[in-house]
Amino acid sequence: MSRLMQGDCVEIMSRFPGEAVDFILTDPPYLVNYRDRSGRNIAGDKTDEWLQPACDQMFRVLKRDSLMVSFYGWNAADKFVGAWKAAGFRIVGHIVFAKPYASKSAFVGYAHESAYVLAKGRPPLPASPLPDVMNWKYTGNRHHPTEKPVSCLQPLIESFTTPAGIVLDPFAGSASTCVAAALSGRRYVGIELLPEYHAAGQRRLAQVRRAMQSPAANDELPEAA
Structure with a gap:
């Protein structure tokens, strides 16, 4: 079972059985009303009314004793x-991804991404815990305005x-998470609200499937696939 679905994640997850997935790796809107240089934006990035319902559903569908x-x-x-604590999650770690560049500067230069x-x-x-500071590889944001690098996501999935x-x-x-899961040999379920990003994800996954089926013709899968 591997699928990239299009629609509202709270509504879609509400149809999943409880304790159905083994791991959640996600990059929700940051609540900053972000818009990139080309004018692309992200659904749900202005207000937080989705945050608690989404966290509640994520906790419900995640298997017990999982991350x-x-x-x-x-x-x-x-x-x-x-919202995480109200849903029932415990904080057990924090990861900083160090960028080789500053994505923005104000009082300080913003040169990292963070995840709990x-x-x-x-x-x-895990048998071999990952470090809590890891390097970041710039994707070019070709497919999405806040695209996360597969090379950062894949170690998390495998660990x-x-x-x-x-x-x-x-x-x-x-x-990106679905691509990283596929490259790690894991099944995945992705949900994306906006049709244009869902379509971009479908194209990326199709490219990855072709590359994995014909490895002789693909010496290396592109970072952003």
């Missing part, structure tokens, strides 16, 4: 932490799941 890794907007950290590691129940510890696991991304964007 979620979620990126977040640092200037809305109180809202994210409050959140637990439902008591997940087992926190087994090959039989199902990875969920309710805010899939252009499907």
